Amino acid sequence: MEKAKLLNSTNDGNKKMYFANISHPLFEDINNILKKFVGIDQIIDKITSQLGDLQAAYLTGDFATGQDSQIIDMVLIGNKLDRELIDSLVLKAEEFISRSIKYIILSQEELIRVFRNKPVLLIWRSETINACTNLN
Missing domain, CATH: 3.30.460.10 (Beta Polymerase, domain 2)
Incomplete structure (x- = not known):
């Protein structure tokens, strides 16, 4: 997902933190699917x-x-x-x-x-x- 640029990441010590890439063209669609799923x-x-x-x-x-x-x-x-x-x-x-x-x-x-x-x-x-x- 990171390679597809759906996720961004940062390093926090020995942890890698992932965040949704809100500028990705599919962000709104994926966000809506997740909201419905949850x-x-x-x-x-x-x-x-x-x-x-x-x-x-x-x-x-x-x-x-x-x-x-x-x-x-x-x-x-x-x-x-x-x-x-x-x-x-x-x-x-x-x-x-x-x-x-x-x-x-x-x-x-x-x-x-x-x-x-x-x-x-x-x-x-x-x-x-x-x-x-x-x-x-």
Whole structure:
């Protein structure tokens, strides 16, 4: 996959770390297939369709680096989001995909500060939000 330029890599001591090449022409297609395989597309649809002021949703942790995990870590960006509603939607999504979902709610500025130089993957954004968030 690295030779096909689907993955980029870096060396971290004696470890070789692989990352998705987001500039590859097939990245969007592969990303969509992976989201469907894991069930993240169901999470996104269930959560975002019912939250009025959600601005963006990001994956962090293992999934942001392309690793499978039984825990899905998410950051939700928005103002005055209803935590009780989110909790009930997350609970339903967890039952549907048989994985645990952990989330936090932050502002865009907090996301940049907390996750600077850490892997994050934008999985949904409102059409009114600027897509250019650089955390590195």
